[in-house]
Amino acid sequence: MAGRPTRIGMIVPSSNTCLEPQTYRMLAERTDVTVHFTRIEVIRIALNAHSDRQFDIRPMVTAARLLRTAEVDVVAWNGTAGSWLGPDGDRALVREITAATGVPATTSTLAYLDAFAAFGVRHLGLLTPYTADVNEAIGERYAAEGTTVVGERHLGLEVNEEFANVRPAELVPLSRELADGADGRRPDALAYVCTNLYGAPVVAQVESETRVPVLDSVAVTLWRCLTMAGAAPLEPRWGRLLTGTA
Numbered sequence: 001m002a003g004r005p006t007r008i009g010m011i012v013p014s015s016n017t018c019l020e021p022q023t024y025r026m027l028a029e030r031t032d033v034t035v036h037f038t039r040i041e042v043i044r045i046a047l048n049a050h051s052d053r054q055f056d057i058r059p060m061v062t063a064a065r066l067l068r069t070a071e072v073d074v075v076a077w078n079g080t081a082g083s084w085l086g087p088d089g090d091r092a093l094v095r096e097i098t099a100a101t102g103v104p105a106t107t108s109t110l111a112y113l114d115a116f117a118a119f120g121v122r123h124l125g126l127l128t129p130y131t132a133d134v135n136e137a138i139g140e141r142y143a144a145e146g147t148t149v150v151g152e153r154h155l156g157l158e159v160n161e162e163f164a165n166v167r168p169a170e171l172v173p174l175s176r177e178l179a180d181g182a183d184g185r186r187p188d189a190l191a192y193v194c195t196n197l198y199g200a201p202v203v204a205q206v207e208s209e210t211r212v213p214v215l216d217s218v219a220v221t222l223w224r225c226l227t228m229a230g231a232a233p234l235e236p237r238w239g240r241l242l243t244g245t246a
Contacts, residue, residue: 005031005032005033005034006032006033006034006073006226006229006230006231007033007034007035007036007070007071007072007073008033008034008035008036008072008073008074008076008222008225008226008229009035009036009037009038009064009067009068009070009072009074009075009076009103010023010035010036010037010038010067010075010076010077010078010221010225011037011038011039011040011060011063011064011067011075011076011077011078011079012037012038012039012040012078012079013039013040013078013079013160013195013196014039014040014041015159015160015161015196016078016079016160016164016195016196017161017164017196018163018164018195018196018197018198018218019078019195019196019218019221020035020037022198022200022218023035023218023222025200026200026218026219026222026234026235026238027222028235030232032231032232033226033229033231035222036067036070036072038063038066038067039063040059040060040063041059057089057092057093057096060077060093060096060097061093061096061097061100064097064100064101064103064105065100065101067101067103068101068102068103072103073103073104073229074103074104074105074106074225074228074229075097075101075103075104075105075106076105076106076107076108076111076221076224076225077090077093077094077097077105077106077107077108078107078108078195078218078221079107079108079195080108080109080112080193080194080195080217081109082107082108082109082110082141083108083109083112083138083141083142083193084130084134084137084138084141085141086141087109087110087113087141087145090107090109090110091110093105093107094106094107094110104228106221106224106225106228107221108195108217108220108221110224111220111221111223111224111225112191112193112215112217112220113145113147114224115215115220115223115224115241115242116142116145116146116147117146119189119213119241120188121147121188121189121215122146122147122148122188123147123148123150123185123186123187123188124142124147124148124149124150124187124188124189124190124191125149125150125151125152125175125178125179125187125189125190125191125212126138126139126142126149126151126152126153126178126190126191126193127152127153127154127171127174127175127178127190127191127192127193127199128152128153128154128155128192128193128194128197129154129155129157129162129163129166129194129196129197130154130155130156130157130158130193130194131154131156131157131158132154132156134154135149135152135154138193139152150181150183150184150185150186150187151177151178151181151182151183151184151185151187152178152183153174153177153178155170160196161196163194163196163197164196164197164198166197166198167198168198168199168201168202169202171192171197171199171202171206172202172205172206172209175190175202175206175210175214176206176209176210178190179206179209179210179211179212180210186212187212188212188213189212189213189214189215189241190206190210190212190213190214190215191214191215191217192214192215192216192217193217194217195217195218195221197217199214199216199217199218200216200218200219200238203216203219203237203238203239204236204237204238207239207240213239213240213241214239214241215239215241215242216238216239219234219238219239219242220239220242222234223239223242
């Protein structure tokens with residue numbers, strides 16, 4: 001709408017303490033975009049039915065309807081569950097959200113898949129705070145979409161609130177290992193998959209040291225929302241690939 005900033009609506013896992021402050025930091029002093037949040041309950045990340053039920057479509061559509069009352073221009077489910085549950089669920093979710101609200105929608109997982117396609121990422125280094133089995137499932141899902149995980153590192157955590165307590169500096173040596181192809185092949189890019197992980201603060205450092213692009217979940221989700229809304233892109237320090245400067 002002319003005369004006002006672009007408005008982005010985001011559905012947030014309830015125990016996430018990273019993505020809101022990090023999103024604001026990425027936008028910095030910009031006045032052309034505002035971001036508005038609502039939450040659904042998410043506590044633990046694991047491969048079981050109880051965890052899976054946290055990501056039911058119904059509460060997300062209800063949350064999207066609340067965001068619609070703020071006249072947002074795009075809605076994002078800012079969570080990465082589709083990366084291990086499968087992106088078809090996210091595709092169904094965005095269809096439901098748009099049908100219920102009339103607002104274009106995306107998710108963190110779909111934003112990753114869009115980035116992989118747009119920037120030709122076929123071989124990926126995966127870094128998450130999750131357990132090994134979750135990373136294995138992510139690798140299977142991404143492979144089915146055309147991107148192969150050629151190396152992975154995981155921190156073995158399950159409680160979502162704890163993910164944000166990981167110090168960004170802890171990710172740097174693991175990133176170097178992945179970028180160097182320690183698991184057998186040098187990747188086209190690294191992905192920090194989790195919107196409650198402070199990966200964004202070390203993106204510029206890792207890219208500078210390794211010459212491998214880094215895709216942080218919070219940055220990738222915001223990038224996709226900005227492109228869908230026709231707004232200006234992010235600064236290169238949040239991921240050169242996302243600004244075409246890699």
